[in-house]
Amino acid sequence: MVEKFEYPRWLDELWANEQRLRRLAENMGDAGFAARGPHNSWAAAQCLEHLVLTIRHFLPLWDQAIAQAQPGPGTAYYAWWEKQFLAFMEPPYRIKAKTNQPFQPRAVWTREESLELYLAAHELVKERAERLKDLAIANLTIASPFAPWMKYNLAFSFDLLLAHERRHLWQAEQNLPQLSPAANLATQQP
Numbered sequence: 001m002v003e004k005f006e007y008p009r010w011l012d013e014l015w016a017n018e019q020r021l022r023r024l025a026e027n028m029g030d031a032g033f034a035a036r037g038p039h040n041s042w043a044a045a046q047c048l049e050h051l052v053l054t055i056r057h058f059l060p061l062w063d064q065a066i067a068q069a070q071p072g073p074g075t076a077y078y079a080w081w082e083k084q085f086l087a088f089m090e091p092p093y094r095i096k097a098k099t100n101q102p103f104q105p106r107a108v109w110t111r112e113e114s115l116e117l118y119l120a121a122h123e124l125v126k127e128r129a130e131r132l133k134d135l136a137i138a139n140l141t142i143a144s145p146f147a148p149w150m151k152y153n154l155a156f157s158f159d160l161l162l163a164h165e166r167r168h169l170w171q172a173e174q175n176l177p178q179l180s181p182a183a184n185l186a187t188q189q190p
Helices: 008-026 030-034 044-069 078-089 111-132 154-173 181-188
Strands: 142-143 151-152
Touching: 008 044, 008 111, 008 154, 030 044, 044 111, 044 142, 044 154, 044 181, 078 154, 111 154, 142 154, 151 154
Parallel strands: none
Antiparallel strands: 142 151
């Protein structure tokens, strides 16, 4: 269970998400990438668009909080409920919920466009996360872009983003039933 923000661990998890996506894209043709999954669930392209939209909503919140931060140790321990929330977000999900309108995918991106936009958005996230290493982040909070009444630690939001990504990458992987059992196992590796 994640207890606190640690940049090296966080960066390793970000890279693992990127590798997981690359494996998924390799195992799925362009048509499969755009095809909805079982029970009309989102296609892989829609999952990625949702993740890019999420990052775009986090960026101004992060920038505002980082601008207010003072130099410091770059450490933030998470509250009990934050640790529980992170665990709850991990796949496989137990509750399926509708997303808010601003986060609903609308475009029809190709596999190549999806990868390019997702990885470009990740570069923006990495820039912000790297800045946390040298800031006093323990008491900085932001409002959730999904539910503005909910406030949580700035650093926690970076770990929450990664858990949210793993949730939707797992969802996209569920659209791969045509693969051999060995290929399915390869896509499930973190």
